Every structure is written in structure tokens, then in C-alpha cells.
Amino acid sequence: MKINKKELLLTSLVCLLPLLAGVALYPRLPETMATHWGFDGTANGWSSRAATVFGLPLFILALHLICFYAESHGTNRNMNPVLRTVMLWICPAMSLLGSALTLGTGLGYEMHISTVVPVFVGLLFLILGNYLPKIRRNRIMGIKLPWTLASEENWTRTHRAAGFTWVAAGLLMLLSALLRLHGPTVTVVLLALAVGIPVLYSYLYYRRHEKGGAQ
Template sequence: MKKKMDKMMMISTAVCLLPILLSLIIYDRLPDQVVIHWNAAGEPDDYASKAFAAFGLPFILAAINMFTHFMLNNDPKRANSPVALKLMGKWIVPVVSVIMIPLSLFTSMGVDAPIARTVPAAVGIMVIACGIYLPKCRQNYTVGIKLPWTLDSEENWNRTHRMAGYLWIAGGVCIIVVSLLGVWTGQAIPVIIGILVLVPVFYSYMIYRNGI
């Protein structure tokens, strides 16, 4: 099992580094400053040197990916996490690398990419997928809503994740609808994400206060 996990880590790390091949091909055509971040409305709001964007970011994401695998593989309660949720955790960084870095490079070269719609919609799909599996996630230290109260009480953990599952599915659908309509995207999506984060925390705390 350990060999299989190590093999998956090596493959996913290699995927993180794949954009370097594209960078080598188009490097001379990149501007000196490359966009590396967009706000919720899909507007560029941060830039970096083309050397960092083309070569530095893939290595940073590869390091993050290796750390993620290490944490997931060494969780004492890793057997409690749904396999699908752990796979999502292990592959989210490579997917981000092979999608976002090329988008960053091509956008900086003047290619028109529908960032404001495609990226939030993809986030919405991921939120829905997490919502589906959250209720199936038993107590562990790396995957799920890890709060002092959920980690202290299995009943609190189960109730919080069951509620959060429904909430995240609804929130993911809202994110997709807002992103496709393109209406108030910059204002609505941060509010939705804030609700998805804060409501489970408040709910778990209230359960704790009620002695559960």
C-alpha cells in the first residue's frame, strides 16, 4: 500500500511540473510581468516576473503537493476518510497546476480566456463534490471540518459534517449559477464561500454549547 501511495505522489508531482514544458516553448513570447492571480470578478490583481510564473510556480505547487500527500498518508485516522475525498485532496494541486498556470501564461500573452466564468464554475463543481462526501467522512486529522469541538466529539463531528454536506452542495450550485450568469460575481462568490466556512463553525459550536 505504501508503495502505491508513493507512486501516486511521484506521478501527481510530475503532473504539477508539466506546465514547465509549455513555459519552455513560449517563454520568449511572455511579457516581463505575468498575471498570477485574479479576483472574484475574474480581473487580474497580482503579477510576478515571467521566470517565477513559468518555472517557480510549478515547483512551489509540486512541493505543496508532496506535503499534502505526506499529511494524508500519515494521518493516524486516515482509514476514516472516504477514498474519493482523499483522492480529491491528492489531485487538486496537480489539477490546479495544469489548468491555472497555462491560463496565466496565455492570458498574459493577450489570449482571451473566460476566467470570470470557468474558474468559479470549476470551484462550484469541487464544492458540490466535497459536499457529497462530507457526511461520509468520519473523524480524522487531515480531511473534513477540523474544529476543537468536532475533534473532541464524534457526535459533533457527524452532525456538523452531515449539515455541511447539504450546505456545500447548495452553495456549489449557487456558485455555478452566479458564475454562468456573470451577475455580481465579484460580490456574491466571496459571500457564498464565507457562508460555507462560517455556518458549519457556528453550528458545531452551538452543538458543543448544548453538551454534545
């Protein structure tokens, strides 16, 4: 698939936008900055000011370029355009959110990490869940299991189930975070269920309708 250079340039620049804020705020930031937080929102990992300001956006940019290359050279040429746009903006959004949290914390603001992160993840699952059923079988994106890749029917049914599961998980993540119902812990549990349920469904469908039928 031909690379859209304008799209690549725009999303890459957004990934690097936090560098401008970091440079402008650099003198006001502490020498050591929190870059990792526990489930309760308490910082438990730190990096130097330079590594935080410059390293985080550059790391996410590198990840973005890898994802962009994989998507542009993949076999999924019929991807839903809305889903493709969402996927290409995940890394830029992560760069903006991650830098906002680290810079804000460095300046002494209370960033409510335990609420913000589950809300972001919940919104992401809610959006992606709406488009998962529309992903055609490919080796780049989706629930890539031996039996989903081998069967169009299994792929379709699995992603239909995953779409419902992800939307439900996203809504519950948002609700738990906004109501402060142990948002991060609930998010981890819902993440496990959102991934595990479609995989289990896919395997059971394979055993019942495909493997069983071949015997």
C-alpha cells in the same frame, strides 16, 4: 499509512506538466506577466516571466508534496477512497488551471478569469460536499473544532450539515458564474457561508446537547 509511490509520481508529474508548455511558449511570453486578478477579472498583480513559468508549478508541487505527506502519515486510515483521490488531485488541477490562465493571458487571450475561477471552486465544493459526511473523526481533514474532535456525534452531525451546505454553495457558485451574476463576489459570500454555517451549527449543538448536558 504506506505511501503509494506510483500515485505520488503521477500527481507530481501532472503538477509539473505546465513547465513543458511554459518552456515551449517562453519566447512568445512577455517579460512581465499577470499572476493575480481582482474580483472583476482585471489583473492587479504581476511577476517576471521566469517566476511565472517556473515558480508557479514548482510552488504547487511543493504544496502537493506537503499535503501528500500529511495524508499518508495521518490517522485517517479509513478515508473514503473517492474523497482521497479528489484531495490528491486538487493541487495538480490547480497547477494546470493556474498555468493555463497565466500563460493564456500572457499570450493575449481573454481567459474570463471572473467566470473560470468561480466555476472551478464551485465544482470543487460540489464534489467535496458529497463526501464530507463520510469523513471519520480525525485531526488531519475535516472541520476540526474542539467540540467536534471531542464528540463523535458532534463530528457526524457537523459534517452532515457541512455536506449539504457545501453542495448548495457549489451549485450556487456555478449558477452565478455561468449566468455572470457577479460570480466572484457571490463566490466569496458563499465561501464564508459554507464555512461559517457548519461551524455555527456545531457550536450550537455543543452548547445545547453537550455542554448543557454536562451542567
